[in-house]
Amino acid sequence: MPDPNELLRTARERTPSRRAPGEQMSRAELAEAVCGWLWETTETKYELDGHYIAKLERGAVRWPGAAYRAGLRFVLNVVDDADLGFVAPGGLAGTDPEPGTSSMLGLEDDLVQAGDESVALLALAEESNVGDLTVEQLHADIVRITQQYLRTPTRPLYIRARAIRDRAFRLLAGRQPPSQTRDLYAAGGWALTLLAWISVDLGRPDVAESHTRTAWACAEAAESDDLRAWVRATQHTAAFWQDDFARATTYAQDGLQYATGSSTLFLASVAAVDLARTGRHAEAREALTIAKRTTVRTDVPELGGPFLCTPERAEGIWSDTHLALGEAQRTLEHADRGIAQFEAAPHAVRNFGSERMVRLQQAKAHLQLSDLDGATEAVSVVLTTPVEYRVRPLIHRISEVAALTRLSRHATDPKARALHDSIRVFTRHPASRATPSK
Template sequence: MSEPNELLRAARERTPSPSTPGAHMSRAELAEAVCAWLWATTDTRYELDGHYIAKLERGAVRWPGAAYRSGLRQVLNVATDSELGFTQAGGPGPLCPEGSSCSMAGMEDELIDSGDESISLLALAEESNVGGLTVEQLHADIQRIAQNYLKVPTKPLFQRSVAIRDRAFRLLSGRQPPQQTRDLYAAAGWALTLLGWMSVDLGRPDVAESHTRTAWACADASGYNELRAWVRATQHTVAFWQDDVEHAAEFAQDGLQYAAGSSALFLASAAALDLARAGRTDEAREALDQAQRTTPDSAVPEVGGVFLCTPERAAGLWSDTHLALGEPRLTLEHADRSVSLFEQAPHAVRNPGSERMVRLQQVKAHLLLGELDGARECLTPVLATKTEYRMRPLIHRVSEVAALTRTTQYAEDPKAQVLQQAIREFVRFPATIRDPLEQATSKVNA
C-alpha cells in the first residue's frame, strides 16, 4: 500500500472552506480552486476533481504535473512542493506495487527524461565542464526535434526543447573554451526558437515573443548568422499571426542581412507576403520578384524541418502572396506546384504543416474562382488531419475557408453547407499540450 500524504491533507484541512464558515476546505473545493487559479493565470481549462485530490492524499501519486503543483502551492499557501509532501519517484519499493499497472503504456515522458539524463552525464565523462560530445549531442537533438515537428506528437518535442534550453544554460554557468561557449549559446538559441515556433502554433504568440527575445540574445552571443536569420523568421511568424504585418515585414527584411542558406528564401518570400497583406502592392511585387530570384547557398548547413525552406515551401508563400494581391489564378498555379512538390518529397524533408496551409490556399483559390468541387477535393486531406496536429494557424485558416463558403455565391448551395458542417467539426478539436495527469483524470471521469 502507498504511504498516505499527511502533509497535503493537513494543508487542506487548515485551509478554510470558501462555502462553509468554520469548516475546512473539502477535496472538491480544493480541486475547484486550483482549476480556477490555473484558468486565471494560464487561460487553460483543467479538469482536476476531488477524486484526484483523494488519490494524491492516499499517496498513490507522489509527483503530480507542474501545473497542478503550482496550483496547489498557490491555493494552500505554501512555498515549496516538499511542504505538500510531493517527492519525485526514485526511492525503494516493490517493482510493481500492489494495485498498480506495470504496463509500459504512458511511459513516453519517462523515456525522454531518462535519455536526457544520460546525455547530461556526458559532461562528467569529459575533462572540462562541457566537451565536444555534449555540444554535439545538444545540436543533434535540435535537428531531430526540428525535423520531426508535426510528424510526431508535439508534447514530447516541446518538453525536449525545454530540456535542451535548460541544459545549455546550466553548462554556460561553468567554464569552457570560447568556441564551446558560442556553441552552447547557439544550442540554447535554437531550442528557444523552436519553443517560439511551437508556441505560435499552439495559439500563444505572446509566449512566443518571450522565447524569441531570449533566442535573439543567444544568437548574438553565438555569432551564428543563420541562427539570427531563423530567429528573425520566427519573430516574423509571431507578428504575422497577431495580424501585425508591418512589424512582420520589418523582421523579415532585417533577417535578410544575416541569411545565406534557405533562410534567405524563406525571409524574402515572407517579406513579399507581409507587404502584400499590408497593402503595399508595388513593394510586394518587387519583393516577390526578388524572392523568386533567390538561390540559397548550398554550402550552409541546414537544421531542417521548420528551419528549412524548400522550393515547395517557398512556392506556398508565393501563392499566399498572390492571394493577398487578389490574384486567385496565380494563387492556384503556385499552390498546385507546391502541393505536387510536397507529395514528391522524401518523408525526411517533407513539411506537413506548410503543406496543409498550401492546400488551404488551393481551396480558397478554387472558391474565389467559383469551383466548389475543386475546393472540396483540396480540402478533404486537410480535414483528415489528426487532432494533435490541428495547430491554431491551421484552425484559423480553415475558419477563413468556412467564411468563403458562406458568401452570397454559395449561401444556398447544399455542397457548401456540407463543407461548413465538416469544418465546424474540425475546428471543435484544436491541438493542445495537456498535462498528462489532466489527461488521466479526464479518462477516469469520462
Template sequence: MSEPNELLRAARERTPSRLAPGEHMSRAELADTICAWLWDTTEIKYELDGHYIAKLERGAVRWPGAAYRSGLRHVLDVAADNELGFFPPSGASPIEPDSVPPSMVGHDDDLINAGDESIALLSFAEESNVGELTVEQLQADIERIAQSYLRTPTRPLFAKSRAIRDRAFGLLAGNQSPGQSRDLYSAAGWAITLLAWMSTDLGRPDIAEGHTRTAWACAEAADHDVLRGWIRATQHTAAFWQEDFSRAAAYAEDGLRYAAGTSRLFLASAASVDLARAGRPDKARELLDLARTLAVHPAESEPGGVLICTPERAEGLWADTHLAFGEAQRTADQADHSVALFEAAPYSLRNLGSERMARLQQAKARLLLGELDGALEAVEPVLQTQMEYRVRPLIQRLAEVAALTSPYARSPKGRMLRERIAEYIQRPGHLMSPHRRIVAPPQTTPQIHLVRRSREDQE
C-alpha cells in the first residue's frame, strides 16, 4: 500500500482558500487554481481535478508531470518539489557529463528549426515597411513569458515565443501606419530575443546568434533602444557561454551606446566580467566602477523576468568579476550580498536563474578561502533545482565548482563529496532527499550536481 504524502496534504491545508474565507484550500479548489495558472502562463488547457490531487495525497502518484509540479509549487508557495514530498523515480539511465543537459531533452529539433526560421526572416525584417494591429496583447504575452521563464516548463514558453514572432511578422505583411509597424517589429524583436535566450540556456548559443541578428533588424526597424540593449545583452550571453570573452565584451560595450532602462546596468556589469576573463583588468575595473554608479530605473517597455537587471542580479555579476581578479574574499562578500538581496525579494519576483549563479559564486569563493562548510551551504539550494530548470549554463557553473574541490579529495568529507558528485553525474535523475544531503560538521568541503531532465509522466 502506498505511503500517504503528508507533506503535500499539510501544504494544501495551510494554504488559505480563495473562495471560503477562514477555510483552507480544498482539493478541487487547488486543482482549479493550478489549471487557471497553467492556462494563464502557457495557454495550454490541463485537466487536473480534485480526484488527481487525492491520488497525490494518498501517495498513489509519487512524481507528477513537470507542469503539475510547477503549478503545485506556485499555488502552495514552495520553492522545491521535495517540500511537497515529490522525488524523482529511481532507475534513470546513466549519462556522461558532456551529454545533453536536462532542459534540452526533446528540444533539439525545435531549437534548430526556430533558429533557421528566424534567419530566413532576416531579409524581410530588414526590408519590410508594413504591418497592422495593436500589439497590446502581444506585449502582454511577452511579459508573461519573460516573467514565467525558469518557473514553468520551457517547451510551452518556447512555443509561445515562436508563435508571437510568427504572428507579428504575419501582421507586418498587412497594411498599417508606420507607428503600428514599429510596434509590431518591437514585439517580434522581443519574442526573438526570448527565443535566443532560451536557445543559449538549452545548450545552443550558436543558434541563439542566428536569432539575435534578426532581432537586431527588428530593433532597427522599430528604432527601439531598450530592445537594442537587451539584444546586445543576449549576444554577450551567447558569446560568453562559448567562452569567447573578447567577443562577449565587444557586444556588451557596444550595447552601452544604446542601452536604456536596466540593460545598461546588465551590460556594464557583464562587460566587466568579460574583460576580466579576457585579461584586460584595467578596462574591467573601469566598467565595474561604472556599473556601481548606475541607478536602477526599469524602462516601461522592459518585459521583466530574464529581461530586466535588478541590483541583486548585477551584484552576482560583480562577484564573478572579483573572482576573475583572484579576489576570493571580495567575491564572497559580493556574492553574499547578492544572495541576501535575492532572499529578501518576493519569491514571485526573484530571478531564480541568476540567484543560483550567485550561490555558485558563493561556493567558489568559500572553496578558495578554505571554508568547505560555507561552500556546502551555498551549493545545497542549487542542488535542489527542479530538473526541467537545470539549463546548460547552470551545469557548466556546477562543473567549475566541482573542479575546485580537488584539494579536499583526501579528507573524509572530501571523498564523500567527490563520490556524491560522481553519483550525481551518473544518476542525474535523483534529487537529493533531505536524508542524503551533505551536512557539514565544523570542518570543510563542498558539493555539486549535474543533471538530466526526467521523463514527464503526466498522469
C-alpha cells in the first residue's frame, strides 16, 4: 500500500475555502480551483476532480501531469513540486519520468513551421494599407500569456500566441476602419514577439529571428516605440544565444532609441553584457555605469513576463556583465542582491525564470572564488525546477556551471564531483522533453 502524501494533504488543509469562511479547502473545491486556473491561463479544459485529488493524497499517484502540478502549485501557493510531495519515478523530484514521451512532442516541427509562416506574412505587414478593428481582447490575451509564461505549461501558451498572430493578420486582410490599423498591427507584433521569445527558450533562436523580422514590420506599421524596443530586445536575445554578441550589441543599442519603460533598463543592461563578451571592456564598463543609473518611467504600461525588466532582473544582468569582466566578487554582490529581491517579490509576479538564471550566476561566482558550498547551495534551488520549465538557456547556463566544477582546482574534490553529477542528471531532461500534460 503506498504511503499517503501528507505534504499535499497538509497544504490543502491549510488553504482557506473560498466558499465556506473559516473552513479548509475541500478536495472537490481544490480540483475546481485548479481547473479554473488552467482554463484562465491556457484556455484548455481539464477534467480534474475531487476523486483524483484523493488519489494524490493517498499516494496512489506521485507524479501527476505538468499542467496539474502547475495548477496545484499556484492554488496551494507553493514554489516547488517537492513542497507538495510530488516525486518523479526514480526518486528525484523534478526529473522527467518518461524521457521518451513529451507534452512538447512534435513542437520542434511546429516551431519551424510557425517561423516560416511569419516570414510569409512579412509582405502583408510591410505593404498592407488595409484597416484594423478594435483588438482589446487580443491585447488582453497577450497580457495574460506574458504574465503566465514559465508559470504554466508552455505548449498551450505557444498555441494561444500563434492563434492571436493569425487572427490579427486575418483581420488585417479584411476591410476595417483605417483609424484602428495601428492597434491591430501592434497585437500581431506582440504575438510574433512572444512566439520569438518562446522559440529562443525552446532552443531555436534561428526560428525566433523569422518571427522578429515580421514583428519589426508590425511595430513600424503600428508606430509603436514600446513594441519596437521589445522586438529589438528579443532580436538581441536570439543573437545572444547564438553567441553572436556583436550583432546582439547592435540590436540592444538600436533598441534604446525607442525604449520608454523598463525596456530602457533591459536594453542598457544587456548592451553592457554584449560589449563585455566581445572583449570591449572599457565600453562595457561605461555601458554598465549608464545602466545602473537608468531610471525606469512608471507611467508606461508594462506587459509583464519577458517584457518587463524589474530591478532584480537587472541585477542579474549586471552580475553577468561583471562575470564577463572577470570580477567574481562584484558578480556575487549583484547576484545576491537580485536573489533577495526575487525572494521578496509577491508570488503572483515573481519571475522564476530570471531568478533561476541569477542563481546560476551566484554559483559561477562562488566557484571562481573556490566556495564549493556556496555554489552547491545556489544550484540546489535550480535543480528543483520542474521539467516543463527547463528551457534551453537554463540548460546552457547550468552546463557552464558543471564545466567550472571540472577545473583543475576543483577536479578532485568530492563536493565538485557530486555537484557535476547532479547537474548531468538535470540536463538530461530539458523542457522540450517534458512529461505529457494530463
